[in-house]
Amino acid sequence: MIFRQLFEKDSSTYTYLLACEATGQAVLIDPVIDTLERDLRILQDLGLSLAYTLETHIHADHLTGSKKLQAFTGCKIAVPALDNLPCADLGVQEGIPFQLGQIVLHPLFTPGHTSTHHAYLLDNGMQPVLFSGDALLIEACGRTDFQSGDAHALYRSVTEKFFSLPDETLVYPAHDYEGRQLTTIRQEKNRNPRLGNDKTEAEFVAIMQGLKLPYPRKIDFAVPGNQLCGQCPENVPEQYRGPCDVVELPADLRRAYWLGDQG
Numbered sequence: 001m002i003f004r005q006l007f008e009k010d011s012s013t014y015t016y017l018l019a020c021e022a023t024g025q026a027v028l029i030d031p032v033i034d035t036l037e038r039d040l041r042i043l044q045d046l047g048l049s050l051a052y053t054l055e056t057h058i059h060a061d062h063l064t065g066s067k068k069l070q071a072f073t074g075c076k077i078a079v080p081a082l083d084n085l086p087c088a089d090l091g092v093q094e095g096i097p098f099q100l101g102q103i104v105l106h107p108l109f110t111p112g113h114t115s116t117h118h119a120y121l122l123d124n125g126m127q128p129v130l131f132s133g134d135a136l137l138i139e140a141c142g143r144t145d146f147q148s149g150d151a152h153a154l155y156r157s158v159t160e161k162f163f164s165l166p167d168e169t170l171v172y173p174a175h176d177y178e179g180r181q182l183t184t185i186r187q188e189k190n191r192n193p194r195l196g197n198d199k200t201e202a203e204f205v206a207i208m209q210g211l212k213l214p215y216p217r218k219i220d221f222a223v224p225g226n227q228l229c230g231q232c233p234e235n236v237p238e239q240y241r242g243p244c245d246v247v248e249l250p251a252d253l254r255r256a257y258w259l260g261d262q263g
Helices: 033-046 066-073 151-162 185-191 201-209 219-226 251-256 258-262
Strands: 002-008 013-019 025-029 049-054 076-080 090-092 098-100 103-109 118-123 128-133 170-173
Touching (some): 013 033, 013 103, 013 170, 025 033, 025 098, 151 201
Parallel strands (some): 025 049, 049 076, 128 170
Antiparallel strands (some): 002 013, 013 025, 098 103
16 A cells, blocks of 8 residues: 655645555545645655545635646545435435445544444554544634534544554544654553543633634635535635645646646
């Protein structure tokens, strides 16, 4: 398997590239519209074909790159089936593996940050790997104070589904704001200040209710845009519109991605 952890600094978002070496097909988990060119160049450099984009949830802090990537590569868009997005090609759900060549991801329904959030578990033959989305971060977790968030549900998702995984499970989150890249289930059980050390549900809910976090600066255009798989709404502010206006790739990428030559 080919694996890359990629970072978008404005929203501190991690995108994950997984590819099957036998087929040369790749999937991008939680791509960001701002890094469209970077992602296409990495795929080109590695000689890979993008088969799917795969979302953990409808994001409020960035626009997904799924629709733009589909326009330039012909890839399919996969999202949690519960989101019921007409723009998606595939709805994923717990109990039905997502397979790409020799790569098998097991969706885990983990509501709380949003009501339809899914994480993805990979067994690579050595140790389990969890792509936790926004549900579990490094010594933190996703917000529960907007967009169908529910602190009670998030507590159960983490403690019942994530913390029941083997302690050595590697955890790759959708965000980190302090330059960290990964954690483990054991570390989060021991060190997560919100959920670790056998915090009770009542303690966790009180912590989440007391955070007093600022209003997400991109939510008003990111959520409606992501409900359209990354189509930019009219209300995207000028300072964020650059990636929305990309209709043609640089010449070297156009040669690699013939769909771009067709507009």
